Amino acid sequence: MLVGGLSAAQTGRDTSGRPQAFTQRVLTTGLEGPWELSWGPDGRLWVTERTGKRVTRINPADGSKTVALTIPEVHQSVQQDGLLGLALHPELLRGTGADYVYVYLTYAVNPAPEVLRRGMIRRYTYDPQTGTLKSPVDLLTGLPVHNDHVSGRLAFGPDQKLYLSVGDQGSNFGRNYCIPNRAQQVPSASEVAERDWMKYQGKLLRVNLDGTIPADNPMIAGVRSHVFSYGHRNIQGIAFGPDGTVYTAEHGPSTDDEVNLIRAGKNYGWPNVAGYRDDRAYVYGNWSAAPSCSTLTFSAVVVPPEVPQQKESAWQHADFTPPLRTFFTVDNGYDFQARGTATIAPSGLKLYAGGANAIPGWANSLLLVALKAGTVYRMKLSADGTSIVGDAEEVFKTTNRYRDIAFAPDGRRVYLATDPEGRTTNSAGVITTALENGGSILEFSYQGQP
Secondary structure, three states, rough: OOEEEEEEEEEEEOOOOEEEEEEEEEEEEOOOOEEEEEEEOOOOEEEEEEEOOEEEEEEOOOOEEEEEOOOOOOOOOOOOEEEEEEEEOOOOOEEEEEEEEEEEEEEEHHHHOOOOOEEEEEEEEEEOOOOOEEEEEEEEEEEEEOOOOOEEEEEEOOOOOOOEEOOOOOOOOHOOOOOOOOOOOOOOOOHHHHHOOHHHHHHHHHHHOOOOOOOOOEEEEOEEEEEEEOEEEEEEEEEEEEOOOOOEEEOOOOOOEEEEEEOOOOOOOOOOOOOOOOOOOEEEOHHHHHOOOOHHOOOOOOOOOOOOEEEEOOOOOOOOOOOOOOOOOOOOOOOOHHHHOOOOOOOEEEEEHHHHOOOOOOEEEEEEEEEEHHHEEEEEEEOOOOOOEEEEEEOOOOOOEEEEEOOOOOOOOHHHHHHHHHHHHOOOOEEOOOOOOOEEEEEEEEEEEO
C-alpha cells in the first residue's frame, strides 16, 4: 500500500543554478534491512532484505509488496552480513530463456557458537507465472566473510560479467585490530587452483556468469583470478558508464571515503593510502604487527608507539591509482576527537544516464547515497567519463541512512532504500539514531522548476 502523502520540500539545481522541485513520498515501509535496489523489467522495484533474507518486488504505483524468494539458509548475525547483492540479467523477461536473477549471500560453514562465515554468488530463475524465484544454482562459493566490512555489492556489467565487491573484513581495525589486513595480498596460482579465495579480501571481483574466471581478467603478479582490482577497504557501490567504465564507492577510515574509476589490475592503495597519497590526516598504523597486539587498546584516533606507522608517501606502487573524488580529505591537525570523522559512509552508486524526459542537467552524473549524511551526492562526469566536473551537489536530504538508489525508466523518479536503524545526521547536522523512515523505500519525483 502507499504510505504517507506528498511534499515538495526537496529541491536541487540544474546546470544554470536554477532550483528544481521534487515531490517526496514514502512508497513502502516495514522492510527488514533493504540493501540492494533495482528497477526490474516487470515495472517493479526489486530489493534484497539483508536481515529479512528475502527478495521482494514492490509496485511503484501503490507500494504493495510481493515476496519473490526467502532464503532460510542465509546466515545473518552482525550488521553487515545476510542477503546482500542483487543483479538482474539484462534479458530477464525478454523471451530469450535468460530469466536469471543473481544474489550474493553469506552462509555459515559450521554452527554456533564458533560460526565460520563464507559468501557465495547464487543464480535463480524467475517464474513470471508465480512471481517467484526458483532453481538455485551456486556459482561461486567459499568467499571470505568475517564480522565487518563485508561489502557484498553485486552488479551485472555491460560486458556480460558479474562484478562483486569483497571488503577487507575489518582487519587491522576495531574489534579485528590484531588480524592482518590482506587488501594488498593477491592469490597465487596454487591458491586459485585449489579454490582458496581467502586473499580475495579487499578486492573487486569480475566473474563469468557460470562463476568461473574470465579469460580476459588481468594478470596480477603473474596470476589470473577473479580479482579485477585490489587495495580496497569496503566497496558498497558499483556503477557503469555507457562505455563500460566501472566506478565504485568505498568507505574510508576516519577520512577519505572514495569514488574510484576502476581499471583492470590496478591497486587502489588501502591500507597504505586512504584517498590521495598526500600525507594528510592519515597514517597507516599496522596494529596487527605490534608486539603483544592483544594487550593494546584499539583507537581509531590515537595510535600508540608500539604500533608500526607509515606515512602514505613512504609507500610506492607502480599500479597505484588515486580516487576521482574523496568525501572528505582534511588537513593535518583536524581534531577527530572533538569533531568526529570526516566521512559520509557511502553506499549505493548509480549512473544517471538521462533521456528525453530526464531531469535537466543531470545526464551523465554519478549519484552516490550516504549512510551517515542522509544525503545523495550528484557528481557530474566529464564527457569522457574519466573525471568529475565541479563540486558535488547535495540533494534529497532527510534524517535517514540511505543504502541504495534506483531510477524509473522515465528518469523523473528516484527511489532510495533506507536502513531500519543506525546513526545519521539531522537537518541541523546533529548525529542521531532517530530515523524518519527506517526500513523504507522513498520516492522523489521531479516536478520541474518551482
